[in-house]
Amino acid sequence: MRVAGKNASDLLRPLDPDLERQWDQLAVATGSSPFVRPGWLKAWAGAFRQTEALRLLTVERGGELTGVLPLLAARGVLRSPTNFESPLFAPIAADHEAAAELAERLLAVDSGAVHLSALRPDDAPTEVLLDAAGRSGAPVLRRTLRASPYVDVTGDPAGFWRGLSKNRRHGLRRLRNRMGDAGEVSFEVHDGRENLDALLDEGFRLEAREWKRAAGSAILSRPGSTELFTEAARWAAEAGILRLAFLRLAGRPIAFGYNVQQGSVLYFIKVGMSDEHLKLGPGVVFTSHLVEHAFAQPDVSCVDMLGEDEPYKVDFASGTRELIRLHTFPRSWWGGVQRAAIVTTARARAFVVSRLSDASRTRLSAVRNRLVG
Template sequence: MPVHTAASRLRPVDVMLERQWDELVVRSGAPPFMRPGWLRAWMDAFAPGEPLHALTVESGGEPTAVLPLRQQRGTLRSPTNGESMIFSPVVADAAAAAELADRLFDGPRRTIDLTSLPVGGGAPAEALVAAAARNGNAVLHRTTNVCPFLDVSGDRDAFVQGLSAKRRQSLRRLHNRLGAAGEVTVTVHDGREHLDALLREGYRLEAREWKRAAGSAIISRPAAAKFYTAVARWAAENRILRLVFLRLDGRPIAFSYNLQQGGVLYGLKLGMDDEFMKFSPGVLLTQHLIDHAFADPDVRLFDYLGQNESYKTEYASGTREQVRLQVFPGPTGKLRRAAVVKTGELRASLVNRLPASTRKRLVAVRNRITL
C-alpha cells in the first residue's frame, strides 16, 4: 500500500483546488455528488453566502484526499440535506483515506456531523467511521438509508428471465395496454439542447399531487428548483446528464432525472402524470431505464438512490447502506451524545402519537426547511 508523506489542512475551496479536486473525483471513480459542481450548486441553493471548506491531504502539491465541509459554530458538517444522494471522502487510495481520517479526528477537537456516508465493500467513508472513536470521542453512528442497486454488466435477457413469472406477465400487459392507447416513445436527452424546456416538462411530472400537498415537489421549494436546475446545467456541460421521458402520442407521461458517470447510472428523481396512472408509467419508465443501462456498454451499475422501496428492490441485485456519523469530543461528549439520542427518541414517540393528517402537515413543513 502506498505511503503518503503529505500535508493536511482545512482550507477554503478556491478555483485551483476545485480543478484538482474534480480531477481526483474522475480518476478515483467517486460519485458525481462529490464533484465541486454538484456541491457548489448545493451551497448556492441551500447555504447561500456561506463559504465551502475542504480538509485535504496533499502530496507534491496535488490533493490525494478531499473532504468538503461546512464550518458552523465549532462544528464541522457535511454539505448535505434531504436532496443529497451520497457523501463520501474523495481519495486516491486506502492510504490517503486513512490519513484523511487521522487528520480529521486528531486535529482540533470539534463536533463533527456527516450524513449520507456509504459504508461496506471498503468504501472510503469506512476509514472515517473506524477512526471516529479515537481520543475518547463519543460517537453516534446510525443507519439512515439502505439504497438498492442493479448490476447491469450481465445479460439483459437473463435478468428479465430472473424476474417472477407474475412480474413478467404484468410488464407485458402494461406495455400492451399503453401501446394500444397510442404511439409510445422513450427519449434520452443529455441537456445540451432545449434544457430549460425539458426541465419544465420534467418538473411538472415530478410534482405529483401528493408531493405538492406534502411540499416535497421540486417546484414547491424555490431552493430545490434552483439546485436541480443548476445541477442540470453543470451536468449537461460535463456530458453526464440524462433526462429520460416516456411519451404517449408525443405527450410526456413519465420523467426521470439521472446522472451517468464512471460506469454508473444514478436515478435522482422520478415523476409521472397521475392522469395516466392506470398504465403505471413509472413502472414502465423504470423498465426502460434498466433496458437503457443494459444496452449502454459504458454502464455497469444502475444505482436507484433514495429509499429501499418495493418497486426498486424487485429489480435490485444488492443494497448499499448509508449512515450518519456524529462525533462529540471532550469531557462533555458522552452527555451531548446521550442528549441527542434522547431527543430523537422523544421526537419519534411524539410524532407517532399524532393523527396521520397532522403528520402530513409536519412533513410538509419539514420539506420546506432547506437545512
C-alpha cells in the same frame, strides 16, 4: 502522519479555481460519485446559501492533491455540505493512506464535533473514516438513514428479466401492454446539450405530483431545490453526464427521470409521473425502460436508484446499499451528553411520527420542508 489538535480554520482551505480543478480531477480519477464533485456541491451551496461557508479539508503528497473532504464549519461543528436533497456524500481519497490521513486530520480538530450525512459504509474512504472514528476514543454515533436499491446491469439482459419472479414479469408485461393499447409509447434520454430549460420545465412539472406539492417536497415547492436541480443540470450537461429520461404516451410525457451517468454508474436521482395515468403503472414501466437503457450502454454496470426502497424500484433491484449518518463528539463528559441527547430525540421523534395519520405526516412534512427550504 500525526496531526495535533487544531481549530477548524487552521485545517480548512477556501476554494480557488486551481484547487477546484485538482479536486474535480481527483474525484473523477477515484471513481467518486458526482455528488462530491465541485460542480454539484457549488450548485448545492449556492442554492442553500452556503457558498461562503464551503471549505475543503485536504491531503497532499509530493505537491499533488490526494485527499479531499468538503465541509461546512459553524459553531464549533464540522458538517458535511448535505441536506434532504443530497443523494450521497463521501471523502475522496487516492488510496488507503490518503483516506487514513484525511480521517486523522478531520478527527484532530479541537472541538471533536463532526456530523456527516449520506455516507455509504461500504465506500472505501468512508470505511477508513468509520474505523478511525471508532478508534479515536471520542463518543461516536452511527445512525442508519435508509437502504437504497440498485440494479446490476452486467451480463445478459435476457437473463436479468428471466431472473425476475413470474408474478413480476407477468405484471410488467400486463402494464406495458395496457399502456401500448392506450397509445404509442416512447422512451427518450437527453444529455441536456439542447433545449435544456424546456426539458427541465417539462420534467419538473411532472415531478410536482399532487402529494408532493401537499408535502412541500416537490422540486418546484422550494426555491432552493429548484435552483439546485437547475444549476446542477447545467453543470452536468456541460460535463457530459446529464441524462434526462422521459416516458411518453402518444407524445405526452407521463414519467420523468433526473439522472446523471458517471463512470460505470447511472444515478437515478429524481422521478416524476402523471397521477392521471397511475392505472397504467408509469413508474414501473418507466423504470423498466431505464434498466433496458442501462443494459444497452456498454460502460454502465449499475443503476443506483438512491432514495427509499419504493415498490417501483424494488421490483427490479439486485440488492440494497445502506446509507448512514455519522456523528463524533468532544472527548469529554459533555460529548457523552450530546450523544445521548441526539439518541433520545431521534427515538422520541420516531415514536411520535409512527403514531401520526398519513394526513398528519403530510402536514408535518410540509412544515418541515418550508422551514428547511
